Amino acid sequence: MSRAARTEDYTRAVLRVPDLDGRALVLRPRPAGEVVGTFPFDAPVHVVTAHNPGAARPGDAGNADRQARLEADLDARGLRWTRTVAGAEDGGHAEEGALVVGLDDDEARALGAAWGQDAVFRWSRSAWTVLACDDAPSVAMGWEIV
Structure with missing residues (x-):
C-alpha cells in the first residue's frame, strides 16, 4: 500500500x-x-499506535506486542x-492505540x-488532524462525537 493510500486511510478512521x-x-x-459536539479536554490530545508500522503488517501477535511496549x-x-x-x-479494520494527554505536536x-x-x-x-511524522503534509478535518 502506498504512503498516499495509508494517509487516506487515516482520514477515514473512526476513533472509539x-x-x-x-x-x-x-x-x-x-x-x-465542521465540529459537532463538545471537546472534553482542556488542551489538544494526541492518538498514537504501534500497530502496522509504515507498510509492514506484523500480524495480530506482533501488533499486540508492539502496542504493549508502547503502553509501557x-x-x-x-x-x-x-x-x-x-x-x-x-x-472491518481496527487498530488499538492510546489517546495521550500532555504532548505537544513535535513530541507526538x-x-x-x-x-x-x-x-x-x-x-x-x-x-x-492527521499529523504526518515525516515531511508529508498534515491533513486537518472537522469532527463529530456520537
Whole structure:
C-alpha cells in the first residue's frame, strides 16, 4: 500500500474511546471546519499506535506486542493516557492505540515516528488532524462525537 493510500486511510478512521473517565465516545471525521459536539479536554490530545508500522503488517501477535511496549513506554514517561481503537466505520479494520494527554505536536510526531508510524492524530476544539511524522503534509478535518 502506498504512503498516499495509508494517509487516506487515516482520514477515514473512526476513533472509539471506550473508557474516557467512564464515558464511551465515538469520534468521526467531518469536513474541515465542521465540529459537532463538545471537546472534553482542556488542551489538544494526541492518538498514537504501534500497530502496522509504515507498510509492514506484523500480524495480530506482533501488533499486540508492539502496542504493549508502547503502553509501557507511555507509563515510563509518566504520561496520562487511555486505550482507543481506530479504524474503519464498519469495524472491518481496527487498530488499538492510546489517546495521550500532555504532548505537544513535535513530541507526538516523534513518538509516532519512533514506533514506525506515518502519522498520529491530534484532536483539538477546532480540528481532527492527521499529523504526518515525516515531511508529508498534515491533513486537518472537522469532527463529530456520537
